[in-house]
Structure formats: C-alpha cells, structure tokens
Amino acid sequence: MKKAPLDSHTFRKTNLMTINKGGRMFDEYECTTCGMKGRRYGVSNYATVANTYSDNLVNNCRLPKTDNYIGRLIKIQQCNASNPAFANLTNKSMHRIIKPPEGYANGGNGVWVQGIGEPVKVLNNEFIYLKRHKLSNDPPSQKS
Secondary structure, three states, X not given: OEXXXXXXXXXXXXXXXXXXXXXXXXXXXXXOOOOOEEEEEOOOOEEEEOOOOOHHHHHOOOOOOHHHOOOOEEEEOOOOOOOHHHOOOOOOOEEEEOOOOOOOOOEOOEEXXXXXXXXEEEEHHHEEEEOOOOOOOOXXXXXX
16 A cells, blocks of 8 residues: 555545544545545545555646546536526536636536536536547537
C-alpha cells in the first residue's frame, strides 16, 4: 500500500460515518480531480491507496485541463435538482459536456451540460462517464 499526502489531492470523504473493520477505524476518500480512492486511518495527513497507482500520481495529483471534459458523454444516474432547467436530466438520459459559463469550470465536484434554456451543473455523484462518443441527435460527421 502507498501513502498519498492529503494536501497533494482534493480528497473528499465518501462515507457518512467512520468505518470500523476488525478493530481498525478509517474513512474512505476519493480525489475529485483524478479519481484516486483511498482510506485515511486515524488523524493521519495521508490516505492509504492501492499499489496499482503510480508513484507520480500518488504524490502529484494530475489536474486535468477543463477543456478535456468538453464533448465527453455522461449518463445521469440520479438528479435531485428541482429547478425547471434540470427537467431534461432524467435517470439514464445521456448528455454531452459543454463549455462552462464564464467564471466556472468543469471538473472538481461536477460538470456542465445543457439544461432547458441554460447550462446546468451536474454533480459527480449524479452521473457516470460513458466511453461512447455519439448521441442519436449528434450531427453526422463530415468526412473529407
């Protein structure tokens, strides 16, 4: 197991209460930037992560450029927003990530998609990324 410093990632706690397994108490964490998952035992200043992560990633979170998100496809798992602009974000609906409004960015705690009449932010726990890059309403590709 490797130790990822908490200050080198944007870790967020994913469990509601501290977990106790076999007398060892820990909290589970996930980096909102790179997706690394780990456990924090006690009040340490690091998260214990699997050996499958590279040493470079463990010590230096790779901050993705927000432009890398634009055009990727997501699938809504659940959306509890009550604003009418979110009405098209139904369970299992697919949406393409768009350029965020001025002063905002994709990544961190969510991404921006087109809602009804305005861009809306979908939070990380409300969607999954898809590998497929085509939507049924996408224009046909132009071959040169």
